[in-house]
Each structure stands twice: as C-alpha cells, then as structure tokens.
Amino acid sequence: MAATSATALAVAALCAITVTPAQAVGTAMTLTLTGGALEISAPATADFGSVAAMAAGRVYSAQLGEVVVTDNRAADAGAGWIASAISTALTPPAGPAIAATYIAYSAGTITTTGTVTTTDNDPTTIIGVSPVVTATDITGSNTATWNPTLTIHIAGTFVAGVYTGTITHSVD
Numbered sequence: 001m002a003a004t005s006a007t008a009l010a011v012a013a014l015c016a017i018t019v020t021p022a023q024a025v026g027t028a029m030t031l032t033l034t035g036g037a038l039e040i041s042a043p044a045t046a047d048f049g050s051v052a053a054m055a056a057g058r059v060y061s062a063q064l065g066e067v068v069v070t071d072n073r074a075a076d077a078g079a080g081w082i083a084s085a086i087s088t089a090l091t092p093p094a095g096p097a098i099a100a101t102y103i104a105y106s107a108g109t110i111t112t113t114g115t116v117t118t119t120d121n122d123p124t125t126i127i128g129v130s131p132v133v134t135a136t137d138i139t140g141s142n143t144a145t146w147n148p149t150l151t152i153h154i155a156g157t158f159v160a161g162v163y164t165g166t167i168t169h170s171v172d
Helices: 002-015
Strands: 038-041 058-063 067-087 103-106 111-120 130-146 149-154 167-171
Touching: 038 167
Parallel strands: none
Antiparallel strands: 038 067, 058 149, 067 130, 067 167, 103 149, 111 130
16 A cells, blocks of 8 residues: 555646746737728519598508618717608609608518617608617627518599509618
C-alpha cells in the first residue's frame, strides 16, 4: 500500500504543475453589418366581386390582399417608416367614375416580426398619398404584414358595369 500511496502523491504533484505559455497575443476583430433595403409588396390584382346597385346607394367593403413591408435597413433604435397608399378613381366603360374620395382604407390586424410598433392610420379617403401604416420604435430589421379592407361608397347614380382602378402602395 505504501508504494501505491507514493505513486498517488507523485501523480498529484505532476497534476498541480501549471503550464504557462511563453507568449500570448490577442487579435482584435471587426465585422461590418450593412443595412439592406426598405421595400413594400402588394397584390398585382384584386377582384372585389360583384355588388348589386341600390337606388339609395350602398357601402361595399372588400379585402385587397396581403401587403408586406420588409425593412432590412438594420436601423438604429427609435427609427421608423410610413407605408402610404393612393387610389385612382374606379372607372366604368361608360358613365361616371367612383372617385377615390369615396374609398377608405383600413389595414386591420398587422402582424410583425422583429422590434417594431405599428399603427393602422385608417384614412377615410385615399385620393392623395395617405399614410396607412406607421412603424415606430424600430431596432434592427423587421417586417409588417396586413390585409387591408377597402370601403367603397357607391351612390345610386352609378351605372352597371365593371369598374377598374389602381391603388399604389409606397413606403418611406
């Protein structure tokens, strides 16, 4: 047993020796993260279906389809963006057009990723460029997605036919 104890003490003494390097050197590292683009996408077309004319006029609502803002700018804390929309009149083959003053826009539920606070601005008309969603308190990159409801006021004086127009989205 004495030989085993002596061997154990010799091994323990060897393990207690600390080896220090002859020289150590650190390397400073840098990484540059570049910001990307701020973009918006919306459906290329939207068919709002059919609605029956009424002598007293009517209000008709339909969803446009998914609108997505992708912000890959990697913005500093507190940055933001504004998504806007503008509409042309809805024009039939003959007769008066439904002016854009009679078209309201509501983003509804806005789903986000990243650090961003969004607000639905609910403009009652989109005859001019109108803010529809405002994003604030951004840090880094983010996305926002919504399916807006357009509400169209249709007077009883409009004639039957297919009405066409264009809604344009932008983001700044």
